[in-house]
Amino acid sequence: MTSIPGEPTGAPTDVSRETWDSQDVDTPIGAEAERAVRMMHAAQGQLPRPDRQRVFTIANQKGGVGKTTTAVNIASALALQGMRVLVIDLDPQGNASTALGIEHRPGTASSYEVLLGDIDVGEAVQQSPHNERLFCIPATIDLAGAEIELVSMVAREGRLRTALSELEQYDFDYVFIDCPPSLGLLTINALVAAPEVLIPIQCEYYALEGVGQLLRNIEMVKAHLNPALDVTTVVLTMYDGRTKLADQVAMDVRAHFGDKVLQTVIPRSVKVSEAPGYGMSIIDYDPGSRGAMSYLDASRELAYRGAGGQTR
Template sequence: MDDTPIGRAAQLAVEALGRAGQGLPRPEQTRVIVVANQKGGVGKTTTTVNLAASLALHGARVMVVDLDPQGNASTALGIDHHSDVPSIYDVLVDGKPLSDVVQPVTDVEGLFCAPATIDLAGAEIELVSLVARESRLRRAIDAYEQPLDYIFVDCPPSLGLLTVNAMVAGAEVLIPIQCEYYALEGLGQLLRNVDLVRGHLNPRIKVSTILLTMYDGRTRLASQVADEVRSHFAEEVLRTSIPRSVRISEAPSYGQTVLTYDPGSSGSLSYLEAAREIALRGAGTDMADSNSSDGGAQ
């Protein structure tokens, strides 16, 4: 942990869970996790950057690949992403090496970001005419030589070529689902797309994780939605859910994750716990034997 006020505060948040001394298992090979949902406003970017930061704070080496032309993941990690910055667009369209665009995140040691710029908005059209257009991200990741434990790919709210590139590159899909009305609307199409990619382009890809976001324990609706999602996806849903939190919403405006913006907040502790579940699941650890609390820091 770097000896800065932010770093020390983040370390205190890890210790607040009582598990910092235990650490987390490191995956035997890089886990490429695609964070996708074609619905907007469900917490894709927030989930991507905070899970990545959480795992990095536990000692993992983590990269965030920002595939959303809005560049919100880059903003949340404090990464400059104006139009002149080398970005993931250059990797996908021009074949630039991924190592040429990756930047370290200054607030969190071991966390890196491949930023998105507004140029990415035209990539969907430009990719159509390129050879092996669906696998350009996978080839870039395969050629990246620096050791990584996790790669999180933040997808745009659509099921176009950028999202297909992410699914061809990854082995796992993480779907954030907000605890609100119509939570499952459109999810069937996303699952069908995963099946299509598995059948034709990437036999490894599967939906491994579903994370409930924007959970408000004061409302009956949130509990009903959570129960419905768990009934449909019992194996995939994390026990931890992410609460609706002002701190989580405020953090990106300061170019930070909630882990560094307010390490002791309920949102920060929930993402730390969700990251712990993901790491333990990847290691094959039985969560029933752990001390994980159902619902996290709701």
């Protein structure tokens, strides 16, 4: 296997479970600390590696649905549990790169150069400072002009698939492609490059608005460019259990997508929103929070599902 600079050479560090006095757990801080220890303890039970490299495009042209947040936090949770994970930031805003603590200033080797074929994919890969099994191909502002540059290129919809053809040699278990909130050429390239689509849907009004257009685009890509493409996973985000609306939206999404929807729902959380400001995922920023525990559960559920979205 080809190695990437900085990749781990030994077994993951074992995290021992500490004993907490009941009087400590009775306080809010103690309870959160206890949840953090439970999370780290749960991570010791490493997930089975998939039979093949699983590549997901995370797409939803609607902004603010938790797309990037879901990408980086599920990736971080899987890496915590022993998987080798790569996040490809295909959004010119570079939010996934920021959340993973990855350098993405102008001039940095990025997904822009990979997409145009100027560099090999391995040259753009950076290791996250928070986990030795988590990697990222960052996005820079240069990517904003890629849509225009791609228009005149031959086989413009398949540029990313061609560039990522060498990924198998890097031995990643999971690859997540974080798309911009649009259905332009960048998102089309991501859909052509991956066999699996993960759609985050927020538990709010208008949740399914626009998803129909996304599904139609996915069907077009499947019919003409990528026959292996399928929506395998739907994640409910920003769930607020205090409202009937959240429950109604969740019911509607489950009725529409069936068992492709993860049982785990991601709650609305201030901590999840704060974490990127510190260049961290919620897994690293506050491992004892409800958001972190939810993403850990979602990652485990994802890992135990097959490519067809069925629980093994």
